[in-house]
Amino acid sequence: MPFITKKLFSPVRQMALSFLMNELGLSRSEGQRLIARGRLSQNGSVMDDQFGFIEGDCEFICFEPDTRGFKPMFVANDFVIYDKPSGLSVHPHSRQSPYTLNDEIKHQFGDEANATHRIDQETSGLVLVSRHKKSESVLKRLFSERAITKRYLAMVKGCVEHPIDIQEPLYRKDHPNLLISMVVKVDPKGKPAHTVINPLRYFPEHDMTLVEASPLTGRTHQIRVHLFHVKHPIIGDPVYGPTEENVIRFIKKELSPIERMEIGGSTRLLLHAHSLEFEYENEVYKVESEKDFVKECFEAMGISQ
CATH class of the missing domain: 3.10.290.10 (RNA-binding S4 domain)
Structure with a gap:
């Protein structure tokens, strides 16, 4: 630990x-x-x-970092980019948390290195990491100014035929159960949120569509909630779609992979942070994940391509 x-x-x-x-x-x-x-x-x-x-x-x-030899996919003088697998947290949630990406960051690049943004534990894909405090300040400012373009891939239920421009405010749900209060919903009381969805490929035999999601704001669970709102939930989402009872069981880590497959059609959330594009010190960087996301989706769904 x-x-x-x-x-x-x-x-x-x-x-x-x-x-x-x-x-x-x-x-x-x-x-x-x-x-x-x-x-x-x-x-x-x-x-x-x-x-x-x-x-x-x-x-x-x-x-004290616990390394498992997981290396970044892209290394620059001031920052690195990891291609994180689904199921690995970026930061420890508590002092009892097991291995996280933060272990590799600190082990390989020292105490000053730090992730400049977060993606959900369930989401796979690119994480931008600063190598020192100066680059951390610059990169976090770029994120806050929306100067970093992020694109995600998601496998969603149903046929998405045309681009969808979703502009719905998001609000963290007020619920007496603290676990359920982690859930976000579309609500007029919420903060503005904007996501653009573009369909890439429809799989008629499974009635699912591979889409590209571009979040133009940075709200918690934004892509997941917006896709659920337009009736195209992400396959394998353990929070947006299942019953409240199963949401609580997932948060408590009580769902087995078999149960997750039965409830959501996949052993993981089929959402992947695919690319990052930004300018740093007058140089433009565009980094794309090398993972075969479609292949990973089929494997997580237990079906052959």
């Missing part, structure tokens, strides 16, 4: 921040951030005051 507890010892009374900077080689800002997150404790009590003092035995919770 990436998060481990280190036993440390301060031989003299000293400021907690100075101790961590000297003991672990942390920068001042990194030490302040980790203390504020409650990573340092003594005698069972969390030390969350950077100006506090520490002496004697103490414990520090730190992140």
Whole structure:
């Protein structure tokens, strides 16, 4: 597990921040951030005051990357791009989270490297990663200014004959069950959201269509909710389409692959972040996934092409 507890010892009374900077080689800002997150404790009590003092035995919770040798598909001086498989989270959700893409990012490119955006654990495809703080700031600004063009591929139910321009506001559902409150829906109270759908290929024998989805805004679950709204849900979506009971079972990780296949027609969400296009330091980059998404769809659906 990436998060481990280190036993440390301060031989003299000293400021907690100075101790961590000297003991672990942390920068001042990194030490302040980790203390504020409650990573340092003594005698069972969390030390969350950077100006506090520490002496004697103490414990520090730190992140130690657990590499499995997963390499990026594209490497530049200031950033890299990974082609993430479905099922792998970008960041750990808690200190108990198992292996994530963040393990490889930190292991291969150091503590300053960071994913500049997120895609869902269930979604496969391209993740843009900065190699240092300067490029992180630039790339995140490009995302916030919508200067990075993202295109996704999705296999959806039914026949999509013509392009669809979807402009429906999205709202996080208010529900007494906290798990269900993660679900997003089309609602006038929501934030503006805009997705353009273009059909690429119809498979009449399975009544499904491969589409390209271009999100012009960046709302949570935007493509998934918009496609569900226009009656072309993504095959294998465990949240938008199944019953509330099965949504809860999925979120609790209680659904087996066989059950997922029976409920949604696939063992995974058939959504793939296929390409990224942006300008960085006067150079235009257009990177496309090398994965055969159609082949992966058929495999996940348990059918032969």
